[in-house]
Amino acid sequence: MPEHFFDLVVRNARVVTAADVFSCDIGIRDGRIAALGTDLPPGARDIDAAGRYVTPGGVDAHCHLDQPHAAPIRMADDFDTGTRSAVCGGTTTVIPFAAQQKGQSLRAAVDDYHRRAGDKAHIDYSFHLIVSDPTPTVLHEELPALIAEGYTSFKIYMTYDDLKLDDGQILDVLEVARQRGAMAMVHAENADCIDWLTQRLEAAGRTAPRFHAHARPMLVEREATHRAISLSQLVDVPILIVHVSGKDAVEQIRWARGLGLKIYAETCPQYLFLTAEDLGTEGEHAYLGAKCVCSPPPRDKSNQDVIWNGLADGLFTVFSSDHAPYRFEGEDGKHPGGEAVAFRHIPNGIPGLETRMPLLWSEGVLAGRLTPQKFVELTATNPAKAYGLHPRKGTIAVGSDADLVIWDERELTLTNSHLHHAVDYTPYEGMQLSAWPAITLARGRVAWDAAGFHASPGRGQFLTCGEPTLAPRRA
Ligand code: URP
Ligand code: ZN
Ligand code: ZN
DSSP states (O other): OOSOSOSEEEEEEEEEOSSOEEEEEEEEETTEEEEEESSOOOOSEEEEOTTOEEEEOEEEOSBOOSOOOSTTOOOSOOHHHHHHHHHHTTEEEEOOEEEOOTTSOHHHHHHHHHHHHTTOOSSEEOOEEEOSOOOHHIIIIIHHHHHHTTOOEEEEESSOTTTBOOHHHHHHHHHHHHHHTOEEEEEOOOHHHHHHHHHHHHHTTOOSTTHHHHHSOHHHHHHHHHHHHHHHHHHTOOEEEOSOOSHHHHHHHHHHHHTTOOEEEEEOTHHHHOOGGGGOOSSTTGGGGGGGOOSSOOOOHHHHHHHHHHHHHTSOOEEOOOBOOOOSSSSSSSSGGGOOOOGGGSOOOBOOTTTHHHHHIIIIIITTSSOHHHHHIIIIIHHHHHTTOTTTSSSOOTTSBOOEEEEEEEEEEOOGGGOOSSOSOOTTTTOEEEEEEEEEEETTEEEEETTEEOOOTTOSOBOOOOOOOSSOSOO
């Protein structure tokens, strides 16, 4: 018998799961939760949570790390800096995207992405696929084989020239999702409307960052969301609409749910904390708006309220960061060489891996908009279920990985110099928060605490995914 059965005991925890809040000790052995109970015997190490909330480590099921780009654009975060940043903000599992380029085999994209991950990750990770070229080989051979190997989710785009699929292609890949039990994620914006509007804005000289929002009004998201729902209904397969920004898309999703369709939805911090005004003003500082260019764009205050309501009432299934780590300064980012470029050329996406959990805990739970259980459901349990990682990930239960966040309730001012990503700004600079993780445990190891970040490159394991378990696939 070893001297200590537990490697670590977290004592006096106020444990939160998607279902309950209860007080107990958490006994950890070999990286997993081995016991939940009171008066557990001492571990090799004990941490006193002193009655503070302890939640499952976050599962960020939508983030982009080291995704290949045409030069000079480059993502600043790789699997080292991205997972470092994640764990310092309470996220212990990430699911970035192995993106197929048009003309590339899907298998080659996955192999390349494994090389990029290498032995850099500090926390566990899985891959979604991005299917941009659904050739017969992809549809009939590569995609089914990859799903069987544990790549059970893929994203499809209705916009972006280098990624978008037409409706027939979307139906083809949804059919594979249905046959093989995979989860399809959909980026729903109407590409032709965006092109048409962009051309007219450019012809009128309206190229500053704020016109990005004019090129992508809510109706282009509404139309594409409705079309994605219809395509999913035709094939009779669930889909998950990613990064929903406001009322128009929300109404479509509510309508579909009312019909009994399995339409899942994701939203992100930018739709709670930014508005189109953050895309800049007129005048000499207009270029700064590039920092908040993402798609769909942030809307207005009333739409932020719609998104909060959707988080509280179950419309949204998951809350992800959509971390897209482009630097502002430098040759490779949003303001290349200090030049203001037309909004069409600003890489879309903003950083948010490290801030996702503290923002929602502060402004959702501590501000009284969400219960602690709803927070856990949205940030950990449902993403783990949607992508086949539950119950290993996303909950606090005997047998689950010991991925835990002990929360510290304290006032702080968010500033980029405190963050651990490789991006040179945060869109949330100067925001007042009321909480940050005191300690993050990743498979039982302290990865973040008062002393800072404790690196362990290569300790993060690649996880294959099972079938989604949000709901039975068939009624
Ligand atoms: O603007 C965004 N959302 N960029 C990241 C890529 C994507 O579409 O999710
Ligand atoms: Zn997208
Ligand atoms: Zn994204």
